[in-house]
Structures are given as C-alpha cells and as structure tokens.
Amino acid sequence: MPNFDPFESILVVTQFIILLTFHEWGHAKSANMLGDSTARDEGRMSLNPGVHIDIFGTLILPLLGTIFGGGFFGWAKPVPVNPYNLKNPRRDLMLIAAAGPFMNIVLTYVILGVLSIVLEFTDFNPRESPLHNEINKQLIRMALISVFLAAFNMLPLFPLDGFSVLRGLLPREAAFQFEKLRPYGMPILMCLIFLPGIFGIPNIVFNFLGNVSYGTLNLIAKIVGLR
Secondary structure, three states: OOOOOHHHHHHHHHHHHHHHHHHHHHHHHHHHHOOOOHHHHOOOOOOOHHHOOOHHHHHHHHHHHHHHOOOOOOOOOOOOOOHHHOOOHHHHHHHHHHHHHHHHHHHHHHHHHHHHHHHHHOOOOOOOOHHHHHHHHHHHHHHHHHHHHHHHHOOOOOOOHHHHHHHHHOOHHHHHHHHOOHHHHHHHHHHHHHHHHHHOOOOHHHHHHHHHHHHHHHHHHHHOOOO
C-alpha cells in the first residue's frame, strides 16, 4: 500500500480542481461566444471552482485515488449547452468541446512560462532551497496534470471532449454513424480505466497518454525556455 500522505493527496486534488475549473470555464466561455448563453445564465461561466464541482467525481473519487493508488480518475459537472442556440451546431459543438483541452494546454504554457521567468529573473533556486524545490515540484506536476487532462479528454469516447471533436471533423454521414457509438463510450472508458488494474496487466492506453503528456510537457518547457 502506498505511503499514506493526506497532505500530498489534498495538494494533488486541489491542483486538479483548479485545472478542471479552467477546463469547464473554457467550455462555457466558448459556448457563450458562439451564441449559447445557457452556461452563463446558469452561473457556469465562472472561475469559481464551487460551481463546477461534482462532490463524488471532483472530490471523493480523486482523493481516494491519490491516497490508495497514486493516480485518479474524476470529472466535473458537465457544462450545459443548447445546440439550438448555435448558428452552426455541428461546427460549434466541436469548437466548444475542444475549448476545454485547449485551456489546459494554455495553462501549461502559463505555468511553465511563469516558472521560467521566475528562475531567470529572481533568486528562486530549487537546487539550494528545500522550499523552492517543493514549489518547483508542485508547479511542474500541476503542468503535467494539465497536459494529461487535455490528452485524456481528447480520447474519442463519449462523454469525453474528443468524441464531439471527432464527430465534428468527420463527414456528415460518417458522423451520423459515429454518433451511434455514444451509448458504448462510458462502458468502454470504464474498462480502459479499471480492467488493467483488476487483471494486473499494463494499461496500454494510459501508458500512451502518459508518453504523450510527458512529450508535450517537455516540448512546451523547451518553447518557454525552461529546458
């Protein structure tokens, strides 16, 4: 059993909530920009984490995952979108879905960019100060979680954002056929998340997402001058 560290678990889940808040805000803001004010009218176009939190999916499940397994799966309340308010529902639903992962990539740039500036122009030194080292570790981990959120949500399975993005990119007839897979998305997703652990086999999908996340993180770090 992993070492029980409630403080570290709370830190991870707090980072997750902050990143998820921006993710959901991205959905709500883009929907409002494209003509649907439903999320704004219901108070969801906000950077207040409280309006996005699902008690089980955002708090309990991620906290249990970090305490007992070192990783977690979670979600926020879905942002309401009324496609009848959109000028081009097929295109606009795709853009609204993509806005969440896009926000996570933007946040990764911001986190690593700020860290790069602080390292360059202040006496912040993770190698010599335990406090600075801990802050550096937490910021890099937060950036990695943000990238992973983007990568995970781009899986083409309902209810993840990748499902709507792929549906919007496909030709109309192919999109109609793809839509028929919607009911199977959640069962497939649950199998991908839990079955490898149950049977003690490598999680190929999550290993792939991990590699993509680390590769993207390193690329962004190079771009902002952190590597």
